[in-house]
Amino acid sequence: MNRVQNLSLIGALAGVLAVFGILNDQYLSLSNLAVIGQAVTIAGLLAVVQTAVIICGGIDISVGSQAGLAAVVSSMVFAWTGDGLANGNAFAAIGVAIVVGAAGGVVNGVIIVYGRVNAIIATLAMLAAYKGIAQLISGGRAQGYLLTNDLFIFIARGSVLGVPAMIWILGIVALLVHLLLKTTDIGRNMYAIGGNAVAARLAGININKYIISVYMLVGAVAALAGIILAARSTAGHPTAGSEGLELKAITAAFLGGCAIAGGKGSIGGTLLAVTLLGALEIGLTVVGVNPFWQNVAQGALLVVAVVIQQRRTGDRAVGLPG
Amino acid sequence: MQAPLLELRGINKSFGPVHVLRDVALTVRAGEVTALVGDNGAGKSTLVKCVGGTHQIDSGEVFYEGNPVQVHSPRDAAQLGIEIVYQDLALCDNLDIVQNMFLGRERKRGWVLDEPEMEALATATLAGLSVKTVSSVRQPVSSLSGGQRQIVAISKAVLWNSKLVILDEPTAALGVAQTAQVLELVRQLADNGLAVVLISHNMNDVFAVSDRIAALYLGQMVAQVKTTDITHAQVVELITSGRSEGLAQ
Numbered sequence: 006m007n008r009v010q011n012l013s014l015i016g017a018l019a020g021v022l023a024v025f026g027i028l029n030d031q032y033l034s035l036s037n038l039a040v041i042g043q044a045v046t047i048a049g050l051l052a053v054v055q056t057a058v059i060i061c062g063g064i065d066i067s068v069g070s071q072a073g074l075a076a077v078v079s080s081m082v083f084a085w086t087g088d089g090l091a092n093g094n095a096f097a098a099i100g101v102a103i104v105v106g107a108a109g110g111v112v113n114g115v116i117i118v119y120g121r122v123n124a125i126i127a128t129l130a131m132l133a134a135y136k137g138i139a140q141l142i143s144g145g146r147a148q149g150y151l152l153t154n155d156l157f158i159f160i161a162r163g164s165v166l167g168v169p170a171m172i173w174i175l176g177i178v179a180l181l182v183h184l185l186l187k188t189t190d191i192g193r194n195m196y197a198i199g200g201n202a203v204a205a206r207l208a209g210i211n212i213n214k215y216i217i218s219v220y221m222l223v224g225a226v227a228a229l230a231g232i233i234l235a236a237r238s239t240a241g242h243p244t245a246g247s248e249g250l251e252l253k254a255i256t257a258a259f260l261g262g263c264a265i266a267g268g269k270g271s272i273g274g275t276l277l278a279v280t281l282l283g284a285l286e287i288g289l290t291v292v293g294v295n296p297f298w299q300n301v302a303q304g305a306l307l308v309v310a311v312v313i314q315q316r317r318t319g320d321r322a323v324g325l326p327g
Numbered sequence: 328m329q330a331p332l333l334e335l336r337g338i339n340k341s342f343g344p345v346h347v348l349r350d351v352a353l354t355v356r357a358g359e360v361t362a363l364v365g366d367n368g369a370g371k372s373t374l375v376k377c378v379g380g381t382h383q384i385d386s387g388e389v390f391y392e393g394n395p396v397q398v399h400s401p402r403d404a405a406q407l408g409i410e411i412v413y414q415d416l417a418l419c420d421n422l423d424i425v426q427n428m429f430l431g432r433e434r435k436r437g438w439v440l441d442e443p444e445m446e447a448l449a450t451a452t453l454a455g456l457s458v459k460t461v462s463s464v465r466q467p468v469s470s471l472s473g474g475q476r477q478i479v480a481i482s483k484a485v486l487w488n489s490k491l492v493i494l495d496e497p498t499a500a501l502g503v504a505q506t507a508q509v510l511e512l513v514r515q516l517a518d519n520g521l522a523v524v525l526i527s528h529n530m531n532d533v534f535a536v537s538d539r540i541a542a543l544y545l546g547q548m549v550a551q552v553k554t555t556d557i558t559h560a561q562v563v564e565l566i567t568s569g570r571s572e573g574l575a576q
Contacts, residue, residue: 188438188439188440189435189438189439189440190433190435190440193422193426193430193433193440194430194431196419196421196422196426197419197422197426197430197431199421200419200420200421200422201417201418201419201420201421203417204417204418204419204427204430205419205430205431207381207401207411207413207417208401208417208430208431208432209400209401209402209405209431209432210430210431264421268419268420268421269421
């Protein structure tokens, strides 16, 4: 079933590439494919960890704001440790941003587990709160200038073996999460918690620890995405580039085969879906479609993805969906 | 007669103002099926959850293999060799048979799950219990029938070299043929030397497989007798009124 899903995603991706390739002969050029890859990276990182949290039966809507917060925090730390604008310590900037991200994730997890707040409500609230914090500490303005540092320049523009550095980062994170999910007992327990939380608890799995940890992972990786975003746009801005990423990440996860109820999903499927979204987005831009249609297309895709999921699980259409 | 594997003395348990278990005593022996009967709300499930570590007892003593023990969590119970198969089938639909049988206790090689070993052990366990109804141990549990699911749940309990298996209403939702399969498996467990506690509402099941019957009535243990010493009607009387005329205690 998973294979069928991935095959249909590959089919859709091939279709999108073919259609836009015919409409615009620059679309399939290597440089444009690299553009697609880079555009996909930041949403891809968020989608990968979103997949992990959805597998556990949760969801994290706050990822976009967490990335924005990390963008601001990393560039402000970089500025402080340097001359007030740039030339600071990149490792400190990255480290502090990731620690803040992880802490934000723990806050999400604690609210959900101990506050007994529904994950959608909790992370929706934190979507607003983290965005507000990022705007408060930055005064709503872009902070610092990152491209005086070799590490940030490498993250933004560097490449290894012809592949952009940020795609390497996505690849490594995706591979690690994939291995965690598929080959370790931790991953197995995550699927179990999403599949049947009661059974998981009776089997002696400490569900609270898992839920808080997975939100912490999301926070840390969202921070990484925010750092890449800041490096790419040369400075950390509280909302530019990060606003709306949660929609992309969640759409990719569901399109890639995650079940809303949890217990299902794979990193491979999510990566295919996020690539499909990226190819579609760049394609629409290349052929000159009004960019406002992008949002319509993305919202429609999320609905389509969930409708397909529901049809496949064979849920009977009686009453309101739970 | 051999010493009991599990002995409970004076167990009390309350939930707020509700006194669910009152000075309950229970003796369970290896190689026997002890049927635990009682009406809804008599405290059967609570008693089982206390033994399994899901609930903590308020007072009372638990002896396991003759030694006093304290069970604070399901993990403690598992360590002692106590396994509970819950009424609501604690299986994950999205996982396959092997994954379910090893849930929470996966075999690993270093960091990585040892799938071949788990698969081999699961297969061997099912074979040892003469289970023939499942065709592949890699089937997802969602594709199994109610009886097959129950058999997987019970086999999961046996996999852990457990000494005491507690079954909470294992046949409640099953058809006739599936019930027979599950009861056969229950008998097989006891014949393999395990102690089995069978909670059931169904007198046919109780008389078909049990060696002893323990009856709870409003949180009190009103009788514990050999199945051969009691009649169907007497058990029903115990369940409904807590007493039975002419029953040799």
